[in-house]
Amino acid sequence: MSQSLRHTQILDIARREGAVKVEDLAQHFGVTLQTIRRDLAEMDENGHLERVHGGAVLPSGTVNIGYEYRQSMNDEAKRAIAKACAAQVPGDCSLFLNIGTSTEAVARELLAHRSLMVVTNNMNVANILVRNPDCDITLTGGTLRRSDGGLVGPLTQDAVARFKFDIAVIGCSALDEDGDLLDFDFQEVGVSQTIIRQARRVFLVADHSKISRHAPAKIAPLSEVDVLITDLPLPEPLRAKCAEWGVEVIYAEA
Template sequence: MLPQDRQNEIMKQLQKFRTIKISDISRDLNVTRETIRKDLYEMEERGLIRKVHGGAILNKANVETNYINRKSTNEAEKRSIAKRAAEFVEDGDTIYVDYGTTALFFVREILSKKGLTIVTNSLPIANELVDYSEFEVIIIGGSVRKNEKSLFGPIAYRSIERLYMDKGFFGIGAVDINAGFTNVHMGESEVSRLMMIHCQKTILLADYSKFNTVAMNQVASVEEVDVLITDSNTDQEILNQLRERNKMVITVETEGSELDE
């Protein structure tokens, strides 16, 4: 296979999943990892992609992929982050769970808790929780965004006005030390922004592929989030910069064991 053919295949995978791993693409294309690294270097030089530890992400922060596709992307990292986030939940808590695939993994980690009141704007998350008698599940209402199966808009904003939670758990589209935490969709971003104000403690869940990218709509500055949980593939320099801004940053191995805080 010629270099251009390989790089075209890499772009197809990135457009579908937004992120790839060198080990996966070298196996799929039956070439060495060094060959793929050279391809990624050339593609980064052309501004097509951005290399990250062990792989690459699409160099378009405002491009979204289908919800089902994203659910299987970086699944090991998301499950590990979700498991660590669940340790913040105590029986009897009132919590908000934002939309997104990492948040869906998170709610599956808290099913053994007792007496929770869970507020969400995500239809998949509400559907996941609806049969658990130990939980009171509240959906904030609003217009349905079909791509994400989330709720937003004036009805949602009015619902939020009188709701206050102990803790809020938020996914995010992009993380940048200067732009803060950003998302693609304006309506969803406004829901997240308002809910952060109404939570006593905000906990943000972001795998390595979300870092050093910027989407259009700011949800919060770096200083406005209490806890950031990510995986050990995230660039250490970025984590050090976040910690300098007085953030509680937690990294986890993909198996779920915590590295540091």
Template sequence: MTDHKADDDEPITPRQEAIVARVQQYGFVAIEALAREFDITPQTVRRDINALCARRLLQRYHGGAGLPPSTENLAYETREGLHADAKRRIADLAATHIPDHAAVAIGLGTTAQAVGLALKGHRGLRAITNNLRVAATLSASDSNEVMLAGGIVRQIDAGVTGESAIDFFRSFRVDYALMSISGIEEDGSLMDFDYHEVRLLQAILASARRRFLLADASKYRRHALIRVANISDFDALFTDRRPSGELARVVADAGVAVYVTDTP
């Protein structure tokens, strides 16, 4: 069968998103098993896998698909469309734990963008961010004050990076930090792909009295190259599915509160 290159403008289908979730859960899934689970032909599974591999969401192996290498992240446009509903519900839930007139630090990423939208109804917030999209959302309210980091603007995600952005976060002490991450390993290690972004995340973490981690279940067991922190460094985890296995024990032992969204 001839492989067809995926059109990146085409949205990921619900079935393709479910296939990605299975691979993230088990590490590898066979074509035949996916065909039985979704009641489709193996040829249809292969087309879905080829489309997902073209987006670097999966890695094709003989007889099935596994996780891609842990050295680079997905394109921002791909991440923006992936698990979008879960990210929105997680952000909405976390926003209910942020009072009006709080000082909050918000970083980069698609989940952070959802947080900005979830907080736009709050009043009197003082938001510290290096995310131009979050800054634009929150500054639309006359009652909120937004302080934006200076530095180099990345075109891919409208994020501000560089040493000056790191120094910016280090100069504040905020009530809450709302952070997302690329992957969470079984021992609770929080992982990311970009060394410069990791330093920003660590500066945000150090700036806050209370730290909230926002992560959909696709982040469980997802590997990346660089360690940011441990989940035990956070006060609360907001997610769409409770962690299980060793990670659940680490979370419980650390006393991290877990808040789970309602099933859609």
């Protein structure tokens, strides 16, 4: 098969599934991993796909990447960020964890914490933390988003508004150079805004891939966040805004 035809088929797969993986493509086309990596690098240069760890995604600013693929994206960076975040969370505190694979990674790092009260609109977070016998867990309720186990909508916002948390650990779909937290789901945005209002301190966990992405719905400016935990140095415009707004930046080491 010619390279151009393979590129066309790779793009068709990405359009159907939202993302592609190097190993799956190599098996599908019967070629080496190196060949697929070269294909994806070239398609990235041409703007057809966006390279990520282990594969590539469609460069969309309006549709999020599928949950199963997001689980495997930048997993080492997410684990490092989660460990750095958990180190900032004391025992004997109330905590909110919202929707996202990054907050799920944080939940795994909280399994040894003691005397936690966790409220979440993420069913995956609840299923992870149920293994911690010294953690009280409250699910907000709301409309179930089947794709990722998230709970969203007005019922979720009403439930969140009943609490006041010591710390909220949140993720986002994108963080642009203007310092705006962005998302794809407008129902989730309303919930995230309520979470921020109801927290004494807000921790944002976001790996470097979020800083290169775009999404259509604004959650809040970064000035409403107390601590940003990420894995790579920020672009200068964003670093300057963090300094201006007094946002502490913690770089996690993988």
